[in-house]
Amino acid sequence: MIMERKTKIHAENDRQEILITREFELPVELLFKAHTEAEIVEQWMGNRVLKLEAVKHGSYEFEATDPMGNKHRFNGTIHEFVLNEKITRTFEMEGTPFPVQLEFMNFEELTEDTSKLSIHMVFKSVEARDQILKLPFAQGINMAHNRLQEVIQKLN
Amino acid sequence: MNLRRDVFQAIADPTRRAILVLLATQSMTAGTIASNFDSSRPTVSKHLQILTECDLLEQEQKGREMIYHLNPQGLKDVAEFIEPFAKLWDDRFNKLESIMKNYREEK
Numbered sequence: 001m002i003m004e005r006k007t008k009i010h011a012e013n014d015r016q017e018i019l020i021t022r023e024f025e026l027p028v029e030l031l032f033k034a035h036t037e038a039e040i041v042e043q044w045m046g047n048r049v050l051k052l053e054a055v056k057h058g059s060y061e062f063e064a065t066d067p068m069g070n071k072h073r074f075n076g077t078i079h080e081f082v083l084n085e086k087i088t089r090t091f092e093m094e095g096t097p098f099p100v101q102l103e104f105m106n107f108e109e110l111t112e113d114t115s116k117l118s119i120h121m122v123f124k125s126v127e128a129r130d131q132i133l134k135l136p137f138a139q140g141i142n143m144a145h146n147r148l149q150e151v152i153q154k155l156n
Numbered sequence: 157m158n159l160r161r162d163v164f165q166a167i168a169d170p171t172r173r174a175i176l177v178l179l180a181t182q183s184m185t186a187g188t189i190a191s192n193f194d195s196s197r198p199t200v201s202k203h204l205q206i207l208t209e210c211d212l213l214e215q216e217q218k219g220r221e222m223i224y225h226l227n228p229q230g231l232k233d234v235a236e237f238i239e240p241f242a243k244l245w246d247d248r249f250n251k252l253e254s255i256m257k258n259y260r261e262e263k
Contacts, residue, residue, distance in 0.1 A: 007249050009242045022245075026253060031252075033256070044249075
């Protein structure tokens with residue numbers, strides 16, 4: 001049932017970190033560019049980019065709209081920025097009790113046409129990490145709920 | 157032990173997901189849960205049994221009736237709840253890859 005995915009998630013029990021790794025059939029320059037150009041970020045993240053200053057001491061703010069039409073904002077500060085090599089940044093969900101998290105993103109050239117991205121996320125606590133990991137799970141259940149409601153509404 | 161690994165199989169079924177959603181707001185008897193579905197009572201009971209075995213539901217005997225509660229703590233092991241998170245990132249990165257492949261061709 002579970003397909004082999006190109007994205008690997010390494011998360012051990014009782015640790016307050018996650019490691020996400022992914023190899024791309026893209027030169028490292030294009031992989032990096034996809035993280036620094038607002039119009040491109042919007043396309044693959046599915047968020048609006050309100051602000052993206054991709055430089056050291058820069059910051060960003062994204063806005064996502066959920067299936068119910070509610071808007072959620074995310075922001076962070078960029079601490080390290082080395083072209084085609086790394087971005088170190090914070091990530092915060094506005095208006096939620098989730099603590100800020102730290103993300104170390106490393107971009108690596110494998111060949112001329114392939115590259116690898118590693119994101120090391122560090123959380124304030126094991127509980128905070130597990131809650132973040134469970135969010136898409138909870139959203140999946142909510143989406144099932146919404147589909148169920150749609151079906152019920154059609155029946156009425 | 158095998159049962160715990162099967163949490164994702166448990167929630168892959170639409171009826172079982174619907175049961176979890178139903179119980180998210182309130183606890184219910186098996187009879188009330190079954191009345192929300194077209195499936196037969198024994199079929200719903202089988203679903204309840206699977207969800208209970210995976211620790212996603214808790215049973216409580218009240219007189220002749222069995223009450224079911226949602227147990228979000230049932231998701232204890234990272235491997236059990238990481239799958240939708242992994243899919244989210246994989247979908248995003250697949251999109252990134254295809255967008256940037258086109259971007260390269262346009263240049």
